[in-house]
Amino acid sequence: MRSRILNLLRQRSGEYLSGEEIARQLDVSRTAVWKHMRELKLEGYAIDAHSRRGYRLQQAPDLLLPDEIRAAVKTKRIGRKIHYFTEIDSTNNAAKKLAAAGAEEGTIIVSEAQNSGRGRLARGWYSPEQQGIWLSIVLRPHFSPADAPKCTLLAAVAITRAIRSLCNIDCGIKWPNDILYDGKKLVGILTEMSAEMDAINYIVIGMGINVNIQEQDFPEELKAIATSLAMIKGQAVSRLELLCDILMQLENLYAVAVSSGFSEILNEWRKYSITLGQAVNVIGIHQQFSGTAVDIDEDGALLVEATDGRHRVIAGDVSIRPKTTNTKENGID
Amino acid sequence: MRSRILNLLRQRSGEYLSGEEIARQLDVSRTAVWKHMRELKLEGYAIDAHSRRGYRLQQAPDLLLPDEIRAAVKTKRIGRKIHYFTEIDSTNNAAKKLAAAGAEEGTIIVSEAQNSGRGRLARGWYSPEQQGIWLSIVLRPHFSPADAPKCTLLAAVAITRAIRSLCNIDCGIKWPNDILYDGKKLVGILTEMSAEMDAINYIVIGMGINVNIQEQDFPEELKAIATSLAMIKGQAVSRLELLCDILMQLENLYAVAVSSGFSEILNEWRKYSITLGQAVNVIGIHQQFSGTAVDIDEDGALLVEATDGRHRVIAGDVSIRPKTTNTKENGID
Numbered sequence: 001m002r003s004r005i006l007n008l009l010r011q012r013s014g015e016y017l018s019g020e021e022i023a024r025q026l027d028v029s030r031t032a033v034w035k036h037m038r039e040l041k042l043e044g045y046a047i048d049a050h051s052r053r054g055y056r057l058q059q060a061p062d063l064l065l066p067d068e069i070r071a072a073v074k075t076k077r078i079g080r081k082i083h084y085f086t087e088i089d090s091t092n093n094a095a096k097k098l099a100a101a102g103a104e105e106g107t108i109i110v111s112e113a114q115n116s117g118r119g120r121l122a123r124g125w126y127s128p129e130q131q132g133i134w135l136s137i138v139l140r141p142h143f144s145p146a147d148a149p150k151c152t153l154l155a156a157v158a159i160t161r162a163i164r165s166l167c168n169i170d171c172g173i174k175w176p177n178d179i180l181y182d183g184k185k186l187v188g189i190l191t192e193m194s195a196e197m198d199a200i201n202y203i204v205i206g207m208g209i210n211v212n213i214q215e216q217d218f219p220e221e222l223k224a225i226a227t228s229l230a231m232i233k234g235q236a237v238s239r240l241e242l243l244c245d246i247l248m249q250l251e252n253l254y255a256v257a258v259s260s261g262f263s264e265i266l267n268e269w270r271k272y273s274i275t276l277g278q279a280v281n282v283i284g285i286h287q288q289f290s291g292t293a294v295d296i297d298e299d300g301a302l303l304v305e306a307t308d309g310r311h312r313v314i315a316g317d318v319s320i321r322p323k324t325t326n327t328k329e330n331g332i333d
Numbered sequence: 334m335r336s337r338i339l340n341l342l343r344q345r346s347g348e349y350l351s352g353e354e355i356a357r358q359l360d361v362s363r364t365a366v367w368k369h370m371r372e373l374k375l376e377g378y379a380i381d382a383h384s385r386r387g388y389r390l391q392q393a394p395d396l397l398l399p400d401e402i403r404a405a406v407k408t409k410r411i412g413r414k415i416h417y418f419t420e421i422d423s424t425n426n427a428a429k430k431l432a433a434a435g436a437e438e439g440t441i442i443v444s445e446a447q448n449s450g451r452g453r454l455a456r457g458w459y460s461p462e463q464q465g466i467w468l469s470i471v472l473r474p475h476f477s478p479a480d481a482p483k484c485t486l487l488a489a490v491a492i493t494r495a496i497r498s499l500c501n502i503d504c505g506i507k508w509p510n511d512i513l514y515d516g517k518k519l520v521g522i523l524t525e526m527s528a529e530m531d532a533i534n535y536i537v538i539g540m541g542i543n544v545n546i547q548e549q550d551f552p553e554e555l556k557a558i559a560t561s562l563a564m565i566k567g568q569a570v571s572r573l574e575l576l577c578d579i580l581m582q583l584e585n586l587y588a589v590a591v592s593s594g595f596s597e598i599l600n601e602w603r604k605y606s607i608t609l610g611q612a613v614n615v616i617g618i619h620q621q622f623s624g625t626a627v628d629i630d631e632d633g634a635l636l637v638e639a640t641d642g643r644h645r646v647i648a649g650d651v652s653i654r655p656k657t658t659n660t661k662e663n664g665i666d
Contacts, residue, residue, distance in 0.1 A: 096433075096527075100429075120529060120531075120532075144647055144648050145478060145481070145482075145526075145528075146479060146647060148478070148530060149478075149530040149531070152530050176530065176531075190529065191529065191530050192527065192528065192529050192534075193478075193527070193528055193530075194429075194525065194526070194527050195478075195525065195526055195528070196453060196523065196524065196525050197481060197482040197485050197509065197524050197525075197526075198453075198482070198509075198647060198648030198649065199453075199648060201525070314477055314479065314531060315477050315531030315532060316531065
């Protein structure tokens with residue numbers, strides 16, 4: 001009912017709509033309309049109520065509410081089922097539980113804040129309230145588990161496309177899936193899967209996007225290595241628009257991957273990569289070496305040319321070595 | 334306390350031990366000893382109680398009780414933590430929940446019966462009470478997810494070793510991990526994992542072993558394609574001994590894999606294979622073809638030589654084509 005009232009107000013785009021008209025169109029009492037309006041206001045909707053003219057929607061709250069996402073998103077599948085939280089431990093944890101319980105492909109989990117946001121390899125992810133997009137997406141591809149890492153690259157391409165087109169920010173992808181600007185982290189992606197040996201049960205693609213965090217808000221240890229879209233642009237960015245654009249890009253790229261494989265997507269990843277062509281240090285589980293990142297292979301593994309030959313890197317940390325010893329690019333990790 | 338009482342009785346190996354002596358050794362009252370004896374009897378232990386001479390353990394129940402497993406198993410890690418059920422939906426489901434909640438490596442889940450036992454690709458697995466080994470094992474290897482399928486082959490080798498040595502049954506492995514005798518299924522293995530793109534959270538190796546099921550007990554649709562150790566040998570097989578031997582073999586092979594990789598294990602798998610060298614039909618997700626299974630590669634994928642070249646099979650169903658049209662080997666799947 002709430003969504004339907006919001007839809008009616010949105011259709012009027014800022015004009016007044018009488019309580020009587022709303023009650024009639026939705027076949028409820030005027031008292032019911034009045035109660036729903038009160039709830040919407042409590043949730044943060046700026047609704048102007050005029051005794052004679054009726055109701056007018058002035059502004060939606062700056063929240064990633066399911067009603068707002070549904071009204072704005074243009075996807076068919078991804079983001080049509082939405083689980084929304086004001087605060088949660090980690091959207092990936094929630095997504096894995098929902099997926100294990102049968103949540104359908106395209107289900108998304110969005111939270112205004114995470115108190116235990118996670119990055120790769122159990123590292124933390126700073127996720128303050130209403131200042132970023134903390135989002136997880138459930139997919140159920142009929143890929144082999146060996147194809148799953150490429151879904152991470154796909155997500156990185158989708159987010160890069162959205163940030164470039166919506167914010168006009170020239171960000172790049174550090175292998176495998178961090179999105180950086182000027183050497184500082186804008187976006188982290190954590191993809192997890194549950195699989196049998198030859199079939200994926202589900203994949204969860206989690207992302208943390210630093211949208212409107214200000215420099216002074218970052219914890220000390222992150223100030224040198226993290227940034228946000230608002231810091232780069234010098235003005236706030238609409239989380240809702242960016243979220244919806246990312247879902248759209250993801251849906252498009254996922255359709256490509258399902259129908260014709262990953263080769264186009266890997267090519268686009270190469271275009272956005274800031275790792276390829278660089279001198280890198282690789283710290284893997286069993287090895288540690290330096291070399292030049294020359295390409296990714298068809299499985300998404302990073303190919304690194306070292307003095308002892310070519311290495312194929314599928315896991316571990318790859319840091320780009322500073323080009324000189326006295327620039328801002330030092331210490332990129 | 335119960336385990337300690339059982340241990341004292343076992344140490345006497347069939348001789349009487351007085352209630353007074355037990356109470357003294359364990360520092361409890363004689364009434365407490367009496368109560369524990371009553372509980373043990375209720376659980377199926379045949380304990381002879383003599384008013385003057387005391388208690389004597391005649392026979393343990395034919396159950397895979399944690400106390401029995403702990404008393405018999407020789408492993409250091411695998412099978413030291415045991416979760417036991419008389420009936421459960423699926424030991425793999427329980428194992429995944431326990432692993433997600435932090436269960437340590439080597440934890441096992443054993444149930445006398447499963448009411449929703451699962452095989453590969455969501456197929457069912459018939460798991461009647463006390464007639465088989467329905468077991469799942471939690472591992473946390475520092476492998477890459479790409480190495481995980483080889484854990485399935487490892488489990489197949491461990492079980493084959495145990496059945497061959499303990500039961501003297503000449504069973505073989507159908508790729509990837511069914512164990513067959515005379516074309517009929519003895520054992521199914523279902524390995525599942527939770528992983529990030531470059532790190533395994535946990536692997537669950539589930540196995541269903543048809544130990545003492547009799548031909549008339551199998552559902553009609555399984556009679557032609559399934560068999561049991563007892564049917565082959567013509568006598569019952571100790572589930573406890575076999576379980577403990579499998580855990581030991583697994584622990585040994587897993588140690589080899591962790592320390593020096595999978596190549597020895599893949600070689601042993603080749604030795605037990607009934608697929609290699611055979612004409613096979615392959616039904617994959619995207620393809621369907623026939624050819625000759627020539628080998629497995631270093632990742633455990635099946636290499637099939639077909640008229641249009643060599644295929645690398647990592648998923649799907651591979652059935653061995655009957656050699657003639659009129660033998661018992663028809664219809665192996």
